[in-house]
Amino acid sequence: MSRIALIAGEGSLAPAIAAALDQPLVYALDNLKPQVEAKPFRLERLVPFLDELADQGVTQAVFAGAIRRPKIEPELFDARTLTIVPRILMGMQSGDDAALRAVLDVFEEAGISICSVDQILPELxxxxxxxxxxxxxxxxxxxxxxxxxxxxxxxxxxxxxxxxxxxxxxxxxxxxxxxxxxxxxxxxxxxxxxxxxxxxxxxxxxxxxxxxxxxxxxxxxxxxxxxxxxxxxxxxxxxxxxxxxxxxxxxxxxxxxxxxxxxxx
Structure with missing residues (x-):
């Protein structure tokens, strides 16, 4: 069964999106404090996290809420995530939009399409x-x-x-x-x-x-x-x-x- 993952940021947007979805899987970067119950994940282990989403049948994801850049701890990188680090770091050096786009590309390459907030709640x-x-x-x-x-x-x-x-x-x-x-x-x-x-x-x-x-x-x-x-x-x-x-x-x-x-x- 296809499922959707909510990548929750801070603020009241994530709870609004969670309420509009049917049993979403909710995750958040572990440096954030979202206003919705969420399972934490780390950017240094992004590829294993995407594997977990695939195992849960996730084919779509929506990002909702404010995201602050996490502190990167190099010793926590696994071997596979390490291979995409240059792309993510290059995006971070170019600005927030470029960094987010780099992460979205990684999600889509893993077979997870990205939904926009207005696809789920157009009235927002x-x-x-x-x-x-x-x-x-x-x-x-x-x-x-x-x-x-x-x-x-x-x-x-x-x-x-x-x-x-x-x-x-x-x-x-x-x-x-x-x-x-x-x-x-x-x-x-x-x-x-x-x-x-x-x-x-x-x-x-x-x-x-x-x-x-x-x-x-x-x-x-x-x-x-x-x-x-x-x-x-x-x-x-x-x-x-x-x-x-x-x-x-x-x-x-x-x-x-x-x-x-x-x-x-």
Whole structure:
């Protein structure tokens, strides 16, 4: 019988995907603390892990949640995994997207196809439209500017988000993540030319050419709260390309804070 494996990362996406699947086999890198019960595995023993999946009848896998790079311990490599180490290390040196793509290639070569999150729960990835509030013309210009910046960052495999206020970039996303970016933007809110003008926009989108089966940008209720605390007017993202977790709660918080939520076409 064909089975699907859930490779769980941190955050609330993995539990949502697990609940939507029929008896998935759930695994996680042993340096992570997923919010779902998962059997740990190590990257240094990736090939034996793939053998285990094959023995369990797994033919598909879905990656869900945030993944932090594990600390590699060379003495733990088995002989077969050691043969693919150069490919994985080369990917890690090129950036997160390249590293993930290298791992996906290894899975597929083992006969395990990769499912995207929106194949399992399409409602998690909103199509074009304003979900809450209404972005002003200034907000729309800030979102357009932020989209240009994110496209430039993505081409260098740096991040998937930016904060723009009154045409000026206050912060960009890097390895520390979205919360750190918003805290930085809050710290430098005084740089806005007009203190009483537009509050600014958080914009998120995948990297150009990104493999969308894995590591799609994610927004959730906590993102809304953090954006409100940073004094922003709202959150915009590339329609059909960003995961919105717990939509009802995200909308509730956005409405309570007076923020707009916009899946931008």
């Amino acid at each position: 990835v909103p199509g074009e439209g304003v979900l809450s509030g209404e972005p002003s013309q200034r907000d729309q210009k800030d979102a357009a500017r932020a989209a240009e910046i994110v496209a430039g960052l993505g081409a260098l495999d740096i991040g998937q988000g930016a904060v723009v206020a009154q045409g000026l970039c206050l912060a960009v996303e890097a390895l520390p993540g979205t919360q750190a970016m918003l805290e930085f933007a809050k710290l430098h809110a005084g740089l806005k030319p007009d203190p009483k003008g537009a509050g600014g926009v958080l914009y998120k989108a995948p990297k150009p050419g990104q493999d969308r089966r894995i590591d799609l940008p994610t927004i959730g209720p906590d993102t809304v709260t953090q954006a409100a605390e940073a004094g922003l007017a709202g959150i915009a993202w590339e329609a059909g390309s960003v995961i919105l977790l717990d939509r009802a709660e995200a909308l509730r918080r956005a409405q309570a804070a007076g923020l707009f939520l916009w899946a931008r076409g």
